[in-house]
Amino acid sequence: SxxxxxxxxxxxxxxxxxxxxxxxxxxxxxxxxxxxxxxxxRGLQLLFYSVGIGQISSEVPQNLSASxxxxxxxxxxxxxxxxxxxxxxxxxxxxxxxxxxxxxxRLTVV
Amino acid sequence: GENVEQHPSTxxxxxxxxxxxxxxxxxxASNYFPWYKQELGKRPQLIIDIRSNVGEKKDQRIAVTLNKxxxxxxxxxxxxxxxxxxVYFCAAxxxxxxxxxxxxxxxxxxx
Numbered sequence: 327s328x329x330x331x332x333x334x335x336x337x338x339x340x341x342x343x344x345x346x347x348x349x350x351x352x353x354x355x356x357x358x359x360x361x362x363x364x365x366x367x368r369g370l371q372l373l374f375y376s377v378g379i380g381q382i383s384s385e386v387p388q389n390l391s392a393s394x395x396x397x398x399x400x401x402x403x404x405x406x407x408x409x410x411x412x413x414x415x416x417x418x419x420x421x422x423x424x425x426x427x428x429x430x431x432r433l434t435v436v
Numbered sequence: 437g438e439n440v441e442q443h444p445s446t447x448x449x450x451x452x453x454x455x456x457x458x459x460x461x462x463x464x465a466s467n468y469f470p471w472y473k474q475e476l477g478k479r480p481q482l483i484i485d486i487r488s489n490v491g492e493k494k495d496q497r498i499a500v501t502l503n504k505x506x507x508x509x510x511x512x513x514x515x516x517x518x519x520x521x522x523v524y525f526c527a528a529x530x531x532x533x534x535x536x537x538x539x540x541x542x543x544x545x546x547x
Contacts (some may be wrong), residue, residue: 328477351520357531360534360535362537366538368540369442369525369537369540370480370525370536370537370540370541372534372535372537373538375534416479416480420532420535421534423468423470423485423529423531423532423533424468424482424485424532425470425472425482425532425535426482427450427480427481428479429478429479430479431477
C-alpha cells in the first residue's frame with residue numbers, strides 16, 4: 327500500500343534561520359508531489375509541485391524553494407525564514423487522481 | 437488559472453439536521469472535484485469526489501452534486517452527527533493534477 331511520511335511534526339525556528347522539511351512516499355512510482363501551506367484558520371495554498379525528479383514548479387513567489395532529488399522524495403527549504411513563513415505545511419502525492427496528504431509540519435517562526 | 441470559491445465559511449447546525457456547502461470554480465477545463473475533511477490539527481482526508489461526467493454521487497450520509505454549466509458543486513451531509521464537526525474543503529482540478537482548494541468551511545454540529 328502507498329504511504330507518505332513527513333517530518334518533523336512540529337518545528338520552532340528563529341527568524342533568519344534555515345529550513346528543511348522532508349517528505350517521502352512509499353509504494354508508488356513517479357507520483358506527482360506537492361507542497362501546500364495552511365495559515366492558521368485558512369485554506370490550503372499550493373506552493374510547489376513536481377511531476378518528476380528535478381522538475382519543480384512554483385505557484386507563488388516566496389521565500390521558499392523545493393527540490394526533488396529522488397523519485398519519492400520532496401524537500402521544502404528556505405535559506406532565511408521570515409515570520410510570515412509560519413504555518414502548517416502539508417506534503418501530498420497523487421497518482422491519478424485525488425490526494426493523499428502527509429501528517430503535516432507545524433512551523434512557528436519566532 | 438483555476439479559482440475556487442467556497443461558502444459559507446462557517447456553518448452551525450443542530451445534530452440530525454442537514455448541512456450544505458457550496459463551491460464555484462472558474463476553469464471550464466476542470467473535471468475532477470474532490471472534497472476533503474480536516475479535523476483539528478490533522479491532515480485533510482478525502483471523503484468523496486466527483487468527475488465531470490457525473491451529476492451526482494452519494495456515499496451513505498454524504499452526497500455531492502455538480503452543475504457543469506453553472507460551474508458549481510455542492511456537498512450535502514444528512515443526519516449530521518457531532519463527529520461531522522470539522523473543516524471541509526472543496527477543490528477542483530484537471531484530472532487530479534494541481535488541485536486548487538476552496539478556503540474551507542468550518543462545520544459545527546451541536547448536540
